[in-house]
Amino acid sequence: MEPLALLGRAGLEAQGPPLPLHGGEMAQVYRLGPYVVKLARGAPPGFFPAEARGLAALGAYGVRVPRVYWVGEEGLVLEFLPEGPEDWEALAGMLARLHRRREAAYRAEPGFLGTFPLPGREGGDWTEFFFLRCIEPLLAATWSRLEGLGPRVEALFRTPLPAEGPSPLHGDLWRGNLRFTPEGPALLDPSFFVGERGVDLAMMRLFGGFPQAFWRAYRALYPIPEAVERALPRYQVYYLLAHVHFFGPGYLGGLWKAISAS
Structure with a gap:
């Protein structure tokens, strides 16, 4: 389905032609005025509804997320969030x-x-939960x-992971799923579940990670125990396995490094 057709399916009126946006490797993303339309050819059943549920869950916990205007198996229509200044302290607080x-x-x-x-x-x-559900x-x-x-x-x-307590997680928190807006930081495209915060922290350390300005502010607000720090490579295995699945053996070196650091 084309982005204009999907916007029409949602009962919304286009304002200008579709402008392609970066949507990662999994979706095609377009801006149409105040709306963002997401499509994915061959998306598995439930793919877009799961994203909409994740956004709603994060929003219910006070996280800034784009509004969902419409969701269906064909795609997703979201609020377009204009770009604003980087504010790593605000992200750390959120x-x-x-x-x-x-x-x-x-x-x-x-x-x-x-x-x-x-x-x-x-x-x-x-x-057991993390291994059976994620690994x-x-x-x-x-x-x-x-x-x-x-x-x-x-x-x-086979060795227990540290447990601070069940916490809401974004679940796929790399730099591309963060947007700074004039109102502050917002999170996009979650893989939401309730787990241990080390899962989010581990993804934030992969592939260039987040700057020290974020980590200084976050640690000041919520210190990270040494046991959680030591467990981060084991959580990174989750994301590296996904990259091997999607993109191939080029990520085996990173997987070996995470295993060796665990």
Whole structure:
């Protein structure tokens, strides 16, 4: 479906021609005046509804997110957020407040990391929850391409991960899913679930990561225990397995490095 047709499906009127925006590797994204239209050819069933649920969940916790105007299996229509100045202290405050929240149990609805489907799960021990919900499905999908690293990955999760308490997570917090707006930082394209904050912190350290201005402010608001710091490479394995799945063996070196640092 074309972006103008999807906007019409949503009952909204286009204001100008579609302007392509960067949408990562998983979607085609266009701006049409005050709207952003997201499409993905061959998207799995439930892909866009899961993103809309994640945005709604983060918004309910006080995180700035774009408004969802319409969602369907065909795509998603969002509010366009204009660009504003970088404010890493404000981002640190927003994430520290999110990560300090405590829920009754670990939980995840069926969702996606990129377009990779992840099962729903609720409750139980954190290490078991994280392995079965996040690691095991990706491990099964990539085993034949891991060049013998599969058993090393499995062994990482025989040792318990540190547990501070169930916290709401963005779930895919790389720099491309952050936008600074005139009203402050906003988060995009979540893979939302309730887990341990180390999952978000680990992704924020990969692929160039976030600047020291953010980390100084975040640590001042919510110090990171040494045990959580040591666990970050094990959480990074989750994202590196996804990159092996989507993009191939070029990420095996990064996966080996994370395993060795664990």
